[in-house]
Amino acid sequence: MKDIRVRFAPSPTGPLHIGGARSALFNFLLARKYGGSVILRIEDTDLERSSRESEKDIMDSLRWLGLSWDEGPDIGGPYGPYRQMERLDIYKKYVEKLFEKGYAYHCYCTEEELEQQRQELLAKGEMPRYTGVCYGLSEEERRKREEEGRKPVVRFRVPQDRIIEINDLVRGKVSFESSGIGDFIIVKSDGVPTYNFAVVVDDHEMGITHVIRAEEHLSNTPRQVLLYEALGLTPPEFAHISLILGKDRSKMSKRHGATSINQYRREGYLPEAMVNFLALLGWSPEGEEEVFSVDQLIERFSMDRVAKSPAVFDLEKLRWLNGVYIRNSDLERIAGLALPYLQEAGYASENPGPEEWERIKNVVEAVREYLGALSEITEHVRIFFETQFDFEDEKAAAVLREEQVPAVMEALKSKLAGVDSLDKEGAKKLLKEVSKEVKLKGRKVFMPIRVALTGMTHGPELHDIIPLLGAEEVIRRVEASMAKVRE
Ligand code: GLU
Numbered sequence: 001m002k003d004i005r006v007r008f009a010p011s012p013t014g015p016l017h018i019g020g021a022r023s024a025l026f027n028f029l030l031a032r033k034y035g036g037s038v039i040l041r042i043e044d045t046d047l048e049r050s051s052r053e054s055e056k057d058i059m060d061s062l063r064w065l066g067l068s069w070d071e072g073p074d075i076g077g078p079y080g081p082y083r084q085m086e087r088l089d090i091y092k093k094y095v096e097k098l099f100e101k102g103y104a105y106h107c108y109c110t111e112e113e114l115e116q117q118r119q120e121l122l123a124k125g126e127m128p129r130y131t132g133v134c135y136g137l138s139e140e141e142r143r144k145r146e147e148e149g150r151k152p153v154v155r156f157r158v159p160q161d162r163i164i165e166i167n168d169l170v171r172g173k174v175s176f177e178s179s180g181i182g183d184f185i186i187v188k189s190d191g192v193p194t195y196n197f198a199v200v201v202d203d204h205e206m207g208i209t210h211v212i213r214a215e216e217h218l219s220n221t222p223r224q225v226l227l228y229e230a231l232g233l234t235p236p237e238f239a240h241i242s243l244i245l246g247k248d249r250s251k252m253s254k255r256h257g258a259t260s261i262n263q264y265r266r267e268g269y270l271p272e273a274m275v276n277f278l279a280l281l282g283w284s285p286e287g288e289e290e291v292f293s294v295d296q297l298i299e300r301f302s303m304d305r306v307a308k309s310p311a312v313f314d315l316e317k318l319r320w321l322n323g324v325y326i327r328n329s330d331l332e333r334i335a336g337l338a339l340p341y342l343q344e345a346g347y348a349s350e351n352p353g354p355e356e357w358e359r360i361k362n363v364v365e366a367v368r369e370y371l372g373a374l375s376e377i378t379e380h381v382r383i384f385f386e387t388q389f390d391f392e393d394e395k396a397a398a399v400l401r402e403e404q405v406p407a408v409m410e411a412l413k414s415k416l417a418g419v420d421s422l423d424k425e426g427a428k429k430l431l432k433e434v435s436k437e438v439k440l441k442g443r444k445v446f447m448p449i450r451v452a453l454t455g456m457t458h459g460p461e462l463h464d465i466i467p468l469l470g471a472e473e474v475i476r477r478v479e480a481s482m483a484k485v486r487e
Contacts (some may be wrong), residue, residue: 002135004036005209008062009067009199011043011479012054014059015260018252018313019244021216022278026241027212028067029279029301039206040072042083043199045192051318061261065271066294071206080207084198087401091193094201094231095186103230106146106152107134130155130180154187156197156227164222169210169239169303176222184223200227203236212239212303217460239303241282243310257315264318268341268374270329281311291324319372326371335364338374347385359468366464383454383469387477390455399457400485402445404440405448408436410476411437412449416471427463452481 006027007265010020031038040059044050071077081087083347098104107130109117116214133451137159139147145152162178186197191203203211218240228235246256264274272293279297280290292300307381324412326334343356348360367380383389391397399405411434422430423477444461453465453474466474 001376002209004031004034005039006031006212006237007039007058007203009048009202009213010058011049011195012051012058013046013049014054014057015262017259017260018278018281019094020058021061021065021067021274022281022311023213023241024062024067025065025275025278026239026283026301026306027210029298030210030212030303032298033301036070036208036209038067038069039079039208040074040082041202042067042073043195044083045198047085047190047192052219057260057262058432061265064265065261065275067376071386076449080339084193084202086126087198087202088193089193089203091198091201095193096233098156098186100232103157104154105163105183106137106142106156107155107183107185108137108142108150108152109133110150121328127180128385129180130184132157132183134143135183136334140288145309149462151189153185153189155183156176156186156223158183158223162226164225166221166225166238167219168221168265169212169237170219170242171218171240171308174218175223176219177227178222181223181226186227192257197227200224200231200233204228204231204233208236210237210239212274215240215242220250228465239304239306242308244281244313246312246313247315249310249312252313256313257318266375268337268376269318269322269323270325270374273318273325277318277321277323278422280317280421282307283406291434296333299339310418323369323372326368328373330363331365331368334368334374338364338377341377345385347378347381352469362464362468366460366468380460383459383465387473389455391451391481396451396455396457399451400481401445402436402444403443403450406482407438408434408440408448409452409482413475413478414473422471424463424467424468425458428467430466431462449478455481 003049005286008024008027009432028038030036040062042055044055059132063071067076071079071082073080073082074080113133114130117131117133121128121131136154143254158178158181160179164176164178168174168175184196185194187193215457220242221238225235244252246252252259259265261274265271275294275297279292283301285292285300285305288294335357339348339352342360343350348354352360363381363384364377367377370380371377413429415433415437419430431446436440438445447457450459450462450465451457453462453469459465469477
């Protein structure tokens with residue numbers, strides 16, 4: 001088999017989105033599985049909407065996800081340049097070939113003329129398309145138009161009455177009738193090629209073997225296949241992966257959650273969770289397992305398990321997966337990633353020293369199991385940093401008015417007196433002793449202590465909270481909370 005060469009071909013007209021990242025991932029997985037190459041090509045021919053800033057965002061997001069490439073505008077490679085606007089000379093040669101073979105012609109129609117042609121076709125009940133008004137213009141007719149100051153575009157002459165069949169790796173056989181396709185523009189009047197043309201030239205020139213892209217490009221594929229044919233070239237394999245829908249089954253948009261990768265990054269999603277989640281948007285593994293490292297994905301990925309039906313974007317599932325990675329990753333790393341959120345909330349200093357860092361790690365450890373995204377950490381750790389708090393509601397305050405509470409608090413304070421350092425095990429032991437002393441168990445003992453220390457009836461484990469607050473602060477909070485309910 002020929003070595004696999006795939007490409008990510010983003011248009012730098014905005015940040016990298018979920019859909020683009022998923023296409024990039026599937027290309028990456030296929031290439032890495034078979035030892036092929038990944039090419040990053042920037043499709044910047046939309047001059048108005050393209051920017052270097054978007055290009056940078058896309059590359060940063062791909063790097064963050066760990067989706068590496070082997071050739072690209074930043075690292076070069078044997079088939080460069082890798083930005084389309086730097087390849088204009090290459091396209092010119094192909095346009096010439098098409099002219100020579102009679103497949104290309106200049107078109108001078110103005111917007112108004114095109115609109116009029118459209119209306120005429122519609123009136124006849126025909127599909128609006130360019131039917132070739134300027135095809136076969138004589139030299140003289142062309143000169144006349146040029147003298148009028150008209151700037152031509154180049155159109156591709158679409159052969160009529162052809163059935164174009166595509167053997168899509170995801171969708172199977174798909175056929176199109178060429179008669180529905182008008183003669184389309186391949187070079188705009190400013191000399192810049194259009195997407196359908198540039199993509200064919202580049203995929204051929206760069207030796208691309210597999211084109212894996214979003215379903216919305218399926219309708220472009222017959223145009224591209226006709227161009228390959230006209231140029232006497234063999235098209236690559238195509239795989240069109242299905243749309244991504246929101247949970248309400250409408251096309252994924254901002255309403256369903258953030259759409260750009262950098263937004264997820266900012267909210268504290270881990271790249272490996274993102275990759276895992278993106279892989280499941282359209283690909284399904286054998287078996288029930290859903291948590292996969294990128295290496296496992298590379299091992300298991302195959303195009304024949306990529307679904308034809310739309311993928312549904314489920315933010316809750318992403319939060320769940322992210323939570324799995326937050327819980328299972330190295331604490332030092334998770335604390336490091338959580339630090340900016342703590343700093344922003346004023347809970348951590350700019351450069352924590354060793355002692356503060358230890359405490360931060362313990363705080364993160366105590367709450368990480370509750371997090372879907374790291375940015376949520378600030379709500380969960382408030383209890384460790386804010387010494388003044390109110391009871392969350394009347395129900396919480398009522399807990400402290402139960403009759404056993406004074407005895408529980410006395411026992412707790414007396415056990416804590418004189419203790420200067422406590423760890424998790426020490427705290428567990430201490431809580432048991434309190435229980436024993438008041439001859440009560442479970443909720444009756446632990447709930448009042450929880451409310452006295454945090455103002456809430458839920459939250460991290462008491463044996464995590466107590467060491468983090470320290471004996472002195474625990475006693476202070478107990479006294480303050482009890483005073484409040486006595487008021
Ligand atoms: N530049 C196109 C896009 O961003 C790429 C389409 C393709 O993969 O052929 O949608």
